[in-house]
Amino acid sequence: MAKPAILTVDDDPAVSRSVARDLRRQYGEEYRIVRADSGQEALDTLKELKLRGEQVAVLLADYRMPGMNGLQFLEAAMDLFPRARRVLLTAYADTDAAIQAINIVDLDHYLLKPWHPPEEKLYPVIDAMLEAWKTAPDRPIPDVKIVGHRWSAPSFRVRDFLARNMVSYRWFTTDDAEGQRLLAAAGVTGTDVPLVITPEGKTLVAPSEAELAVHVGLTTTPAADFYDLVVVGGGPAGLGAAVYGASEGLRTVLLEERATGGQAGQSSRIENYLGFPDGVSGAQLTDRARRQAIKFGAELLTACRVTKLAVQGSARVLHFEDGTTVAAHSVILATGVSYRRLGAPGLADFHGRGVYYGSASTEAPSCTDQDVYIVGGANSAGQAAMFFSRYARRVHLIIRAPGLETSMSQYLIEQISAVPNIEVHPCTEVTAAHGDEHLERIELRPVDGGPSRTVDASWLFIFIGAEPRTDWLDGVVERDDRGFVLTGPDLLTGESRPQGWQLARDPYHLECSVPGVFAAGDVRADSVKRVASAVGEGAMAVSLVHRYLVEGQ
Structure with missing residues (x-):
């Protein structure tokens, strides 16, 4: 200082x-x-x-x-x-x-x-x-500073990006006296936001995630052109693969589009992961895994959007959005899944302005003494309900099913039932959203088609379904009709191997239709959607990479 x-x-x-x-x-x-x-x-x-x-x-x-x-x-x-x-x-x-x-x-x-x-x-x-x-001195603020509008989707995206990448920051609205001073010091008007100020005093106006990553000290470009292993995706499966790959001597680089941790990284508390009897937050688990991978020598790159996979002889080449490439002997696809968008009228207009996909824990303090609505009945929704119950006046859990038993772990069901300010609304769906500057009201309707009702709501967090991020693999890697990557035995039809497969052997258990390309975690078809299984598959994929490098090419 x-x-x-x-x-x-x-x-x-x-x-x-x-x-x-x-x-x-x-x-x-x-x-x-x-x-x-x-x-x-x-x-x-x-x-x-x-x-x-x-x-x-x-x-x-x-x-x-x-x-x-x-x-x-x-x-x-x-x-x-x-x-x-x-x-x-x-x-x-x-x-x-x-x-x-x-x-x-x-x-x-x-x-x-x-x-x-x-x-x-x-x-x-x-x-x-x-x-x-x-x-009464001015409080020193060595962190990244952000100035923006309270209900601004771009401002939320910047805060969420930094929070998920473990970059500390201080948030000021354009109505705050300190926010106005920072805008004046930077020569920026209240319309040119979000304004990001780095600890060195560099000002960025409405930066892209790639630009932001560079200026807050995140690594965004690979140190080499060729690796033994490229891991695409920084969730539990990708981090597991990076840890095991680097620890076993493979030159390993992990590419993450947004922030390491994936959906698990947004979880407020994971209580059924082996070795953590008191539970661990997704952010803590992610941070430990990230530090562990770096300790073994893996490179972790952020804000790297992969747009194409190509096969060039024995090399597997990944193309980035900015036109650059990186190549490797082998690739592990661990891109996970994203929450499916809820198609009710009006919701898209308020994305980042009261409607959020995932827990968006950065918004929790703003929910103090207000009602919070959560859509979804799986573990991620239950963990979010428990987390927001510490801030909100009341948490409303909206589910289409008659109960939580079909989709949520029993320990979470028991915890939710013991919290007095969590209310479960079974057989209910969100059918519309309304508001001016931000979300103000939502319409709820019984799934059997009964009359709808409108409730005041400024906070709606959605945890429904799972969509794989695999469009960029189209025409290269075989996928099922929902976009999940097919591997191993699922690629075999009777005696037939995948189209274009030229090796004498069958694909290894986690290997895709392209030799040397593997899939692990939620992106793989018929995988078990749990953190422990994702980490296990990441480790298992590395063992198969070794086998491929030694004998399978």
Whole structure:
């Protein structure tokens, strides 16, 4: 963390150097002394400090400066650092102006020039200013800062991307005083949001996820052109494959389009995973697995959208959205599944503005003492209901089935029944959504076709169905009619092997219709949709990769 700053501004270079010298001699060990030669230069410096999240303790400004005098500078500086103590340097003839400044800019003190000896006339004043500032200093904000509209879908996407990638940030709305100061410091209007400010003070206006990833320190490009193993997807299966692949000596790179963890990474608590009797959050499990993979030497890339798989001799080539490629001897497909969109009228209009797919845990504090509606009856929906029940006034779990028993683990059913502010609505569906700036109401209807009712709702979280992310494999890898990847025995029809299969052997158990390409986890047809099975398949796929590299080509 940088030292707090004491900034002095005077258009007379000799005076400016003199006051900076005296300040540095007395306060240089604890504070950074910053000098400017004009009001505008000083204001620009303050803007940079603001964007970097640094603190300013005291401002000393000469009254008589051309272009922007000391009063004008201090008044503008208040918008950026309202708690910084303000001192005006004046000549004897300007004392009336200094007295007026007490009312105009809430001046803390004025000093007559010259201030020598500083031990008598300067330091006691600055000591008092620093002591007052320390009682209520500006809070340092070294994290990424985001400024946006409360009900802005792009702002939500930025916050969700950073949260899921374990990048700490601070969120300010355009209505917050601090948010307005940051917009002013960056020279951005309230319409040009979200504004993202990195810890180094770099400003990004409505950045793409790829641009954002680069500027917050995430790795987005591979270090090499060729690997032993490329893992596509960073959920439990992909992370498991990366850990086992790298630990067994394979040059391994994992490609993730958005954030490692997949759907499991969004889970508030997983309680039936082996080795965690007290449960573990998806974020914690993901973070541990990610660190473990990196420890063994795997590369983990974020914001890498793969658009094509091609076979070039013994190489398997993956094409990225930006036109670049990476190749490997083998590939493990672990792209998981995404939540199916609910097609009720109006829902698409409020995506990111009250309607969310997945838990969107970043929104939980905003749900305090409000009603939350959750659609879905599987474990992910149940875990979300338990999580939001800690914040919401009431959680409404909307399911089409008569009960939870057919789709949810028994331990979750028991937990839900014991929480008084969770209410299950069986045989019910959401049929419409309404609102202006954000979601305000939803329509609920019995699945048997009875009359619908409208309820006030600002928060709707949807956990229904599962759709594989495999369109980019079209024409290369065989899939079933729902898009899930076929592997091993499922590729065999009687005595026939997959079309184009040229090896003398049958496909290995997790191998796809392209030799050297494997599938693990939820993306694989007929897989068990559980975290433990996904991790196991990722490890098993690596063992088959070894076998392929040694004897199967």
